Amino acid sequence: MDKNLKRMATMQRMQVTGLELFYKKGYYNTSVDDILKELSLSKGAFYYHFQSKEDFFISIIQNLIVRKVYSMLIEPIEGKEDPLKTIEVCFENAMSTAEHNELDYGFVLSNFMTEFNGRNELISKYLRDIYKMWQVNIVTILQKGKTDGYVARHIDSEAVAAFLISSYMGVRMLMVEGNSKTLSYQFLQQVRQYLKSLEQRELV
Amino acid sequence: MDKNLKRMATMQRMQVTGLELFYKKGYYNTSVDDILKELSLSKGAFYYHFQSKEDFFISIIQNLIVRKVYSMLIEPIEGKEDPLKTIEVCFENAMSTAEHNELDYGFVLSNFMTEFNGRNELISKYLRDIYKMWQVNIVTILQKGKTDGYVARHIDSEAVAAFLISSYMGVRMLMVEGNSKTLSYQFLQQVRQYLKSLEQRELV
DNA sequence: AATAAAACCGACCAAGTGGTCGGTCGCAAA
DNA sequence: TTTGCGACCGACCACTTGGTCGGTTTTATT
Numbered sequence: 001m002d003k004n005l006k007r008m009a010t011m012q013r014m015q016v017t018g019l020e021l022f023y024k025k026g027y028y029n030t031s032v033d034d035i036l037k038e039l040s041l042s043k044g045a046f047y048y049h050f051q052s053k054e055d056f057f058i059s060i061i062q063n064l065i066v067r068k069v070y071s072m073l074i075e076p077i078e079g080k081e082d083p084l085k086t087i088e089v090c091f092e093n094a095m096s097t098a099e100h101n102e103l104d105y106g107f108v109l110s111n112f113m114t115e116f117n118g119r120n121e122l123i124s125k126y127l128r129d130i131y132k133m134w135q136v137n138i139v140t141i142l143q144k145g146k147t148d149g150y151v152a153r154h155i156d157s158e159a160v161a162a163f164l165i166s167s168y169m170g171v172r173m174l175m176v177e178g179n180s181k182t183l184s185y186q187f188l189q190q191v192r193q194y195l196k197s198l199e200q201r202e203l204v
Numbered sequence: 205m206d207k208n209l210k211r212m213a214t215m216q217r218m219q220v221t222g223l224e225l226f227y228k229k230g231y232y233n234t235s236v237d238d239i240l241k242e243l244s245l246s247k248g249a250f251y252y253h254f255q256s257k258e259d260f261f262i263s264i265i266q267n268l269i270v271r272k273v274y275s276m277l278i279e280p281i282e283g284k285e286d287p288l289k290t291i292e293v294c295f296e297n298a299m300s301t302a303e304h305n306e307l308d309y310g311f312v313l314s315n316f317m318t319e320f321n322g323r324n325e326l327i328s329k330y331l332r333d334i335y336k337m338w339q340v341n342i343v344t345i346l347q348k349g350k351t352d353g354y355v356a357r358h359i360d361s362e363a364v365a366a367f368l369i370s371s372y373m374g375v376r377m378l379m380v381e382g383n384s385k386t387l388s389y390q391f392l393q394q395v396r397q398y399l400k401s402l403e404q405r406e407l408v
Numbered sequence: 409a410a411t412a413a414a415a416c417c418g419a420c421c422a423a424g425t426g427g428t429c430g431g432t433c434g435c436a437a438a
Numbered sequence: 439t440t441t442g443c444g445a446c447c448g449a450c451c452a453c454t455t456g457g458t459c460g461g462t463t464t465t466a467t468t
Contacts, residue, residue: 166374
């Protein structure tokens with residue numbers, strides 16, 4: 001019990017610091033030693049808990065990244081009434097969080113998707129699954145929104161979801177290049193404009 | 205003269221192969237030796253022509269990446285009549301090119317922006333400049349579009365440009381995860397929907 | 409053919425890299 | 439107090455990295 005607790009505690013410390021550095025400097029550009037130095041731990045400790053650097057990163061995906069994306073972008077829109085409004089608010093919050101984080105290196109998910117693409121199929125798959133989870137979620141609430149009369153029936157929910165996700169990943173990438181405040185404002189403004197064009201007009 | 209030609213030829217060969225590999229495997233994940241092996245050249249040849257790996261990459265930006273972005277995304281929309289239609293067509297072409305490229309690893313510019321962000325300020329600056337060039341260009345034609353009665357006067361050109369670029373960078377990133385055909389179609393469909401909402405309605 | 413500069417070669421270097429392994433330490437059960 | 443084991447240490451290994459440098463080959467010029 002207690003032992004298990006200690007084990008988990010150390011692993012979590014490693015994962016948290018690992019994600020921090022991987023996010024900041026990139027996976028391939030961060031050595032295991034870098035992480036260990038930060039924690040004053042040794043190689044032995046690392047390879048006692050994890051099989052490899054890859055295995056370590058996968059555990060980070062499952063324990064930290066999934067949760068992060070879920071709590072920030074998926075959970076806030078699940079089962080809400082007006083999908084368009086809900087998505088708008090969710091984006092506002094996400095952008096605001098990013099904007100006020102002085103150590104912003106972009107959207108975790110898309111950064112890693114870019115880095116691992118074509119280089120590590122296994123990790124790419126895990127990341128892709130998170131993206132899909134998000135995508136499916138948006139599609140679902142849009143479909144429900146049609147039934148409930150919030151969303152125009154003729155729109156292609158899958159396409160809207162893809163477009164929203166694309167634009168979000170895009171701005172989040174651009175925001176790190178400075179001017180995040182302005183960009184954030186401009187982005188939200190245009191998202192609103194776009195979302196408005198999806199509204200169900202003239203309810204019978 | 206002739207000497208200069210040979211020099212340029214070798215340098216270009218290195219740059220082309222370099223970009224290919226950097227684009228495919230990432231800058232930090234591609235060694236100078238990797239590039240040299242591909243060309244059957246030696247370290248000596250490389251460091252005779254370039255001061256460092258960084259210097260080499262900067263020359264690639266200036267000689268290849270700038271031109272690529274310019275010819276694909278900037279030049280096609282310069283000085284055209286109807287900005288919204290022009291942007292639409294330009295995106296259609298860009299997406300089509302990407303879609304039919306079986307070795308697609310995303311949008312060159314945004315991939316490198318992500319990779320170098322926070323890791324190499326000098327290179328980031330060069331890349332950012334390309335992005336700005338593109339941005340300014342879109343803003344310019346949108347403003348002209350207002351004067352010419354194609355674009356609604358109340359829209360924020362800067363915001364529209366940022367939004368368009370964001371979404372483009374986003375899809376291009378997602379396209380490499382498979383389903384590029386579907387994604388491409390969905391994206392263009394939504395871009396059209398969005399662009400339509402920017403049109404100048406009811407001309408006097 | 410002689411020459412000199414330009415272009416290229418490849419062994420070498422120091423500084424890392426991910427990963428291994430024999431050992432140590434502290435704590436809980438006996 | 440002894441024992442056993444989970445947690446951790448750190449020297450070490452094979453290998454790769456960007457970069458150097460003394461030297462050789464190509465090439466154009468005379």
